Amino acid sequence: MARSPTAGLIQLSSCSRMLYSFFHSIVISKYVMGFLPSMQRSGPSGYGASTTAEQVTVGFDLSARTYLVTGCNSGLGKETVRVLALRGARVLALARTLEKAKQVSERMPGNVVPICCELSEPRSIRAAIQEVKRLNVDLDAVIANAGIMALPTLEQKNGYELQFFVNHVGHFLLVTGLLEQLAADGRVVMLASAAHEMTYREGVQFDNLSGEKGYSPWKAYGQSKLCNLLFARHLATCLPVAGQSANAVHPGVIATSLMRNMNPLITVASRLVSPIFMKTVAQGAATQVFVASHPSLAGVNEKYFSDCNEKKSSRYGRDSALAATLWEKTHGIIEAFG
Numbered sequence: 001m002a003r004s005p006t007a008g009l010i011q012l013s014s015c016s017r018m019l020y021s022f023f024h025s026i027v028i029s030k031y032v033m034g035f036l037p038s039m040q041r042s043g044p045s046g047y048g049a050s051t052t053a054e055q056v057t058v059g060f061d062l063s064a065r066t067y068l069v070t071g072c073n074s075g076l077g078k079e080t081v082r083v084l085a086l087r088g089a090r091v092l093a094l095a096r097t098l099e100k101a102k103q104v105s106e107r108m109p110g111n112v113v114p115i116c117c118e119l120s121e122p123r124s125i126r127a128a129i130q131e132v133k134r135l136n137v138d139l140d141a142v143i144a145n146a147g148i149m150a151l152p153t154l155e156q157k158n159g160y161e162l163q164f165f166v167n168h169v170g171h172f173l174l175v176t177g178l179l180e181q182l183a184a185d186g187r188v189v190m191l192a193s194a195a196h197e198m199t200y201r202e203g204v205q206f207d208n209l210s211g212e213k214g215y216s217p218w219k220a221y222g223q224s225k226l227c228n229l230l231f232a233r234h235l236a237t238c239l240p241v242a243g244q245s246a247n248a249v250h251p252g253v254i255a256t257s258l259m260r261n262m263n264p265l266i267t268v269a270s271r272l273v274s275p276i277f278m279k280t281v282a283q284g285a286a287t288q289v290f291v292a293s294h295p296s297l298a299g300v301n302e303k304y305f306s307d308c309n310e311k312k313s314s315r316y317g318r319d320s321a322l323a324a325t326l327w328e329k330t331h332g333i334i335e336a337f338g
C-alpha cells in the first residue's frame with residue numbers, strides 16, 4: 001500500500017523532534033548541569049565543584065606555614081587569605097597599594113602581613129620581593145592569584161598589552177624573584193582559567209604582545225591565562241629543589257569584581273543567575289587552597305587542576321615547547337627592565 005505524503009512528513013517531524021530532544025538533553029547536561037556546582041559529583045580527590053576552601057582544610061594546623069597571595073583584597077584572593085589565616089598560617093598579603101593590603105590584614109584572623117605589589121610596575125614588584133626577603137621566611141606556597149579580565153579596549157603598560165603584563169609578566173617577575181625563598185617542599189600555584197582555551201589561534205601571539213596588530217578583549221585574556229598555565233608548566237621543570245612544585249588551576253566561574261569590565265547588563269544578569277549556575281567565592285577559592293596546602297598533593301608537579309581535581313588542559317596548555325619559548329621571551333622582557 002502506498003504511504004501518504006502526510007504520513008511521511010509526520011514521521012520526519014517526530015524523528016527530528018527525537019533528535020532535537022536527544023541533542024538538547026546532551027547540551028543541557030554538558031553546559032547547564034555541568035555549571036551547577038551543587039549537582040556535580042566529587043572527583044577522585046574526594047572534593048568537587050561545591051567544596052569550599054574551608055572544607056578542603058578542615059582539621060589543618062598551618063601554624064608553622066607561610067603563604068604568599070597576590071590580589072589579596074578582593075574575590076578569591078581575599079577568601080584564600082582568610083581561610084589560610086583561619087587555619088593558623090602566616091599569610092603575606094599582596095595588593096596594589098599598601099592601604100588595600102592593610103585593610104585586608106586588619107580584618108583577618110591571625111597573622112596577615114600586608115605588602116604593596118603593583119603587578120604592572122616592575123619597580124613595585126622588585127620592592128615587594130625585597131620586602132619578602134627582609135622578612136626572612138620560607139614560603140610554603142606562592143599563590144599567583146591577582147588578575148584582570150577582558151579590558152574592553154587595548155590598554156598597554158611598558159609597551160605590552162595590559163592583561164599579558166599584569167597576569168603573566170608581573171607574576172613571572174615576582175615568582176622567579178622569590179624562588180630562593182620557596183621552602184624545600186614549597187609550591188607555586190598559578191591562577192589560570194578554562195578561558196585559556198579561548199586564546200588567539202596561534203596560542204601566544206609573540207609578534208603582537210603589544211596588542212597593536214590587533215586586539216580582542218577575550219582572546220587577550222585567554223592568552224594571558226594560557227601564559228599562566230605555560231609558566232607553571234615550564235617552572236615545574238626547572239625548580240631549584242626536587243621537592244618543590246608548580247601547578248596551575250582553574251577556580252570555576254564565580255561572580256567577582258573580575259567582571260567589572262563586562263557589559264553592565266551581562267554583569268547584572270550574571271549576578272542574578274550566579275546563585276544557581278556559578279560557584280560562590282568560598283567554593284571558587286577551594287582549588288587554589290587545595291593545591292597550595294593539601295598534604296595529598298606533596299610532590300605533585302606540572303599539573304592543571306579544576307574543582308579540586310586534576311584536569312587535562314588544552315593542546316596549547318600541554319605544549320612544553322611553547323612553554324619554553326614563552327619562558328625565554330618573558331625572561332628577555334623582564335631583563336629589559338634592568
Ligand SMILES: NC(=O)c1ccc[n+]([C@@H]2O[C@H](COP(=O)([O-])OP(=O)(O)OC[C@H]3O[C@@H](n4cnc5c(N)ncnc54)[C@H](OP(=O)(O)O)[C@@H]3O)[C@@H](O)[C@H]2O)c1
Nearest residue numbers: 071074075076118119145146147191193253254256257258
Ligand atoms: N572569577 C572567576 O570566575 C574566575 C575564573 C577563572 C579564573 N579566575 C582567575 O582568578 C583570579 C582571581 O580573580 P577574582 O575572580 O578573585 O577577581 P577579583 O575579585 O577582580 O580580584 C582580582 C585581584 O587582582 C588584583 N589586581 C588587579 N590588577 C592588579 C595589578 N595591576 N597589580 C596587582 N594586583 C592587581 C585586584 O586588585 P584591585 O582590586 O586593587 O584591582 C584584585 O585584588 C584571577 O587571576 C582570575 O583570572 C577567576
